[in-house]
Amino acid sequence: MPSAPLYFDYAATTPVDDRVIETMLTCLGRQVNFGNPASSGHAYGQAACEVVEQARRQVAERVGANAEELVWTSGATESNNLAIKGIAQGLGQPGHLITSRLEHKAVLDTVSELERQGWAVTRLAPDAAGLIQPYAVQAALRADTRLVSLMAVNNELGTVTDFAAIGERVRAHGALLHVDAAQAVGKLLINLREMAVDLMSFSAHKVYGPKGIGALYVGARARELMRAQIHGGGHERGLRSGTLPTHQIVGMGSAFALAGQPGDSEHQRLEALAQRLREGLLALPGVRLNGCATQRIPHTLNLNIESAGFNSLALASELALSSTSACNSASNAASHVLLALGLNEQQARKSVRVSIGRFTTQAEVDTAIAVFGRVVGAASVALW
Template sequence: MSLPIYLDYAATTPVDPKVAEKMAACLTLEGNFANPASRSHLLGWQAEAAVENSRRQVAQLIGADVREIVWTSGATEADNLAIKGVAEAYADRGRHIITSTIEHKAVLDTCAYLESRGFDVTYLKPNAEGVISAAEVKAALRDDTILVSLMHVNNELGSINDIAAIADRLRDHQAFFHVDAAQSLGKLSLNLADIAVDLMSLSAHKCYGPKGIGALFVRRRSRCEIAPQIHGGGHERGMRSGTLATHQIVGFGEACALAMDHLVEEQARLQSLKQGFLDAVLPLTGVQLNGQADGWPGIVNLSFADVDGELLLMALKDLAVSTGSACASASLEPSYVLRGIGCSEALALSSVRFSFGRYTSAEELARAATMVADALARLRGGAQQAV
């Protein structure tokens, strides 16, 4: 049985073979398997050296200092650590947080939890393209605002927030700025030496590294205190306890090194793929592009008028695609992200996210466009006219 064409890179990416090779060398007795916290013997020192080399690779990709990278189990934990950590550490300074209505659930659910603990959260509404403006953030600031948390690239739309402009608006305010960069790490150029972000959540499995490992960037000169959420040993300078998973961390570092080597050319290649796919699909009757036309080229969100979304997915069984965030795929409700940018319930329910990546070819996307046209024609009783 042939596998479907994989167009769900925003949900997760396959591990790059070079990354897998590096990881495998950290698992067995003959490899670099020891506990990095074992400071009493050579094997522990070697594991620690591997971990610190990976910390350097992650830091280099985003223009950070190695001392600003804190290992976590993924971006979800990093989001929790940043948001809860700041809220608990600075509750005596203020209890107001700013975020948006279309953030990842790791941010929204964390903010909802804090609301139940007496914090006040302002949820900014994006424009029709899924973008939050710096002016909107500034207008929402209060004297008791302690944190602004916004994503860099939206995981359903590919829309890009101007985090540099938002950071500039926050320079003269006490609020810390947290950015969820799970979808932009290794895909968009990031130089935190030039962007005044205080905290940034990172994920390995969105950039061809393994699942189960991520990091939180914590800017040293911001002097941002983080109340730890996991206790037991005081690892990662007291911010995140737990035995470090050497093989996953090494995989994360290698993934970042590979991304750094090919970032510019890969973005241009994906832009070409996206344009070719849209040229084939957008002329079809009743097809609407959701989000920013010039957003991240690896994500394309399309609505298909007069088509049942579930039936469309069944008709596209030879494509591995998504109706939205993988973290909310069990829900039969329309995407809150699409509803948040003004899509009707009907269009939100008939939307599909196509996301491309390192191993996507132009030939695969041409076949995918044909499958979409054929599926629409069948579902609409043959009335669809393919262009």
């Protein structure tokens, strides 16, 4: 693709790292680990089971969990469904659930389904900076609150929720906390042994692994309540039936093992690139940042372009970026996150998400700044 636009949509998906692809290839073809991990009666199945469990340990090590606390799923959407519906069914009768207006549709739509089944739902509004504060969760807790579901990193804004502090309040109340961490791995330090988190959703394709594979952390307090949503064989300790996709699982394990952490050289490189990008774009006339300026990951920016003549399509031939999340793109709807932030529909439609990652270079950042400058400048001139 010699004329392909530069990629600035890492928050939507990441390219699979070549090192991850190499590990996946060891599970494809007749000469390698093609066996069914559940076929324990012969060497092919045993070998496949061994690499699946190695991958489980790799994911667990990255997030500070025990390997037996992780359940393989098809991705964060299924993990969110399993966490929320599985606990709701285990409780046996409807109660009260807290979430926010900023969540991914995989959480919001699942919560709406429970609401139709009789659950009471509180959808918290963000503060002026676009954050869900611990005190807001505390104030929303009720005697019948059973579950709180919030994301660690907002997929559109890049803002970070203080889920560790929220977890302490939720646990003290006696409820469970589910955290959607699809955007967090490799960007935040996660140690589930030290956090009051009961359920956490993960996805491989946000961290340079393959699509179609994810995991759900199920802590001890949640395990006794969890009910499976997919039946047919009792795989994954009875929580998720289905033949395990060995190559995808091995890819996820490899991707998590390669994921950086705040403070390492790759994270520092991305912080420097992100600062260069942010300063360059915010210096342009009529460009402002959506969401908190400080409590955020450096990788993702959401920008409102105030120029009335601006159209994000003018960037598309040179830069691959998003005007909303992938889950909203199919419906061509304005971002529910930006509307919850207080933007009107016109402002939301004139906002773009720019996200960088492992393969972004300084030259690409400088090109992006130049393209934005040219398009925004042309839009401003067009008004005269």
